[in-house]
Amino acid sequence: MRLEKITSPDQAIKLEEKHGAHNYHPLPVVLKRGEGVHVWDVEGKKYYDFLSAYSAVNQGHCHPKIVKAMTDQASTLALTSRAFYNDVLGPFEKYATEYFKYDKLLPMNTGAEAVETAIKITRKWAYEKKGVAEHEAQIIVCENNFHGRTTTVISFSNDENARKNFGPYTPGFIKIPYDDIEALENALKDNENVAGFLVEPIQGEAGVYTPADDYMKKVKALCKKHNVLFIADEIQTGIARTGALLAVCGNCTCEGHCERQETYSRPDLLILGKALSGGNYPVSAVLADDEIMNVIKPGQHGSTFGGNPIAAAVAFAALEVVKDEKLAQNARKLGKLFRDELNKYIEKSGIVKLVRGRGLLNAIVINEPEESTTAWDMCMALKENGLLAKPTHGNIIRFAPPLVMNEEELMDCVQIIIKTLKTFEK
Numbered sequence: 353m354r355l356e357k358i359t360s361p362d363q364a365i366k367l368e369e370k371h372g373a374h375n376y377h378p379l380p381v382v383l384k385r386g387e388g389v390h391v392w393d394v395e396g397k398k399y400y401d402f403l404s405a406y407s408a409v410n411q412g413h414c415h416p417k418i419v420k421a422m423t424d425q426a427s428t429l430a431l432t433s434r435a436f437y438n439d440v441l442g443p444f445e446k447y448a449t450e451y452f453k454y455d456k457l458l459p460m461n462t463g464a465e466a467v468e469t470a471i472k473i474t475r476k477w478a479y480e481k482k483g484v485a486e487h488e489a490q491i492i493v494c495e496n497n498f499h500g501r502t503t504t505v506i507s508f509s510n511d512e513n514a515r516k517n518f519g520p521y522t523p524g525f526i527k528i529p530y531d532d533i534e535a536l537e538n539a540l541k542d543n544e545n546v547a548g549f550l551v552e553p554i555q556g557e558a559g560v561y562t563p564a565d566d567y568m569k570k571v572k573a574l575c576k577k578h579n580v581l582f583i584a585d586e587i588q589t590g591i592a593r594t595g596a597l598l599a600v601c602g603n604c605t606c607e608g609h610c611e612r613q614e615t616y617s618r619p620d621l622l623i624l625g626k627a628l629s630g631g632n633y634p635v636s637a638v639l640a641d642d643e644i645m646n647v648i649k650p651g652q653h654g655s656t657f658g659g660n661p662i663a664a665a666v667a668f669a670a671l672e673v674v675k676d677e678k679l680a681q682n683a684r685k686l687g688k689l690f691r692d693e694l695n696k697y698i699e700k701s702g703i704v705k706l707v708r709g710r711g712l713l714n715a716i717v718i719n720e721p722e723e724s725t726t727a728w729d730m731c732m733a734l735k736e737n738g739l740l741a742k743p744t745h746g747n748i749i750r751f752a753p754p755l756v757m758n759e760e761e762l763m764d765c766v767q768i769i770i771k772t773l774k775t776f777e778k
């Protein structure tokens with residue numbers, strides 16, 4: 353038997369409708385090929401990808417170096433489980449810990465798993481190092497966070513869609529407003545049971561909500577003062593997306609990962625996923641120094657696929673590409689151009705309120721209520737005009753192209769976006 357051959361978008365959509373769970377609401381486009389900043393649908397129409405699989409494909413679709421690393425390793429050794437050593441994981445861990453400047457890395461597969469891992473490490477650290485009484489540890493999180501879809505992670509979401517009827521919820525989380533240092537200070541004050549503060553340096557799913565420039569610095573200082581772990585979820589913002597290797601690097605303009613104290617707010621726990629593999633394979637990781645990571649001992653945490661040879665080979669190649677092709681610098685330069693160009697249009701626009709973001713993680717906010725369908729309608733029109741993007745809310749569209757884009761392509765995209773938005777002006 354052969355897999356049914358798809359010859360029309362309708363056919364593919366109907367199959368998913370009938371045989372797949374309805375847990376997503378995709379834009380009605382059926383893709384069959386990708387290369388660099390472009391994807392093609394089953395009818396051969398070419399699009400710019402302005403979502404990059406939620407910032408997983410920072411290195412561009414089917415990057416030849418990453419694909420080669422993946423296929424070479426896949427035909428050599430794919431999976432051993434961690435019951436045995438393999439000859440790729442150790443070298444990758446050495447490389448990645450030097451790259452991000454941490455003592456140790458714990459490999460997992462998906463982002464949500466890495467967040468779960470960080471939560472477990474944080475709690476264990478609280479009991480064994482900080483001296484919090486058993487079962488009393490609390491982790492501070494932010495309103496409108498997005499950290500994944502597991503039962504524990506959705507327990508501290510405030511998105512009703514993500515939470516409702518999935519309870520009972522995991523206790524031990526305190527929610528505070530994002531980008532509000534006073535709220536953090538109050539939550540930390542007189543509470544010895546706080547183990548950590550889990551935060552996104554920019555809230556991607558919330559609509560690329562970009563905090564004050566000094567927010568991360570102040571977060572870092574407060575966490576240090578109160579002896580709680582600063583846990584940065586850089587699954588979406590990390591690996592060059594925001595114009596620096598990590599969003600916690602702020603506006604540092606170095607070529608790779610330095611530790612310039614004036615800009616860099618070093619997390620105690622760094623959570624990576626998505627572009628850690630260039631979108632080619634599920635790879636995620638938590639990085640930390642020994643005094644924190646060493647609370648995890650054999651048998652206390654794990655994953656059958658975490659740290660498998662393919663994942664290690666792919667992630668190594670994906671990180672090399674980021675450095676070799678100077679993707680952070682490119683994201684910084686093109687991001688500024690993108691916002692400058694859109695701002696020229698927005699000044700005269702009645703329908704678009706603002707553009708915000710850093711590097712090539714940006715969003716526009718539309719002059720409509722949050723429950724409006726305008727953002728969806730705009731994405732449908734953008735699709736017709738050859739550019740794929742997705743709303744994060746009824747009135748917000750995220751723009752996050754692969755970072756391998758060049759200036760000419762970006763200007764082409766700016767033209768498409770402005771031309772399309774103009775048709776919605778009243």
Ligand SMILES: *Cc1c(COP(=O)(O)O)cnc(C)c1O
Binds near residue numbers: 463464501588589
């Ligand atoms: C995508 C994302 C996750 C979850 O990653 P999955 O691989 O989908 O489990 C967690 N945190 C942030 C900030 C993300 O963007």
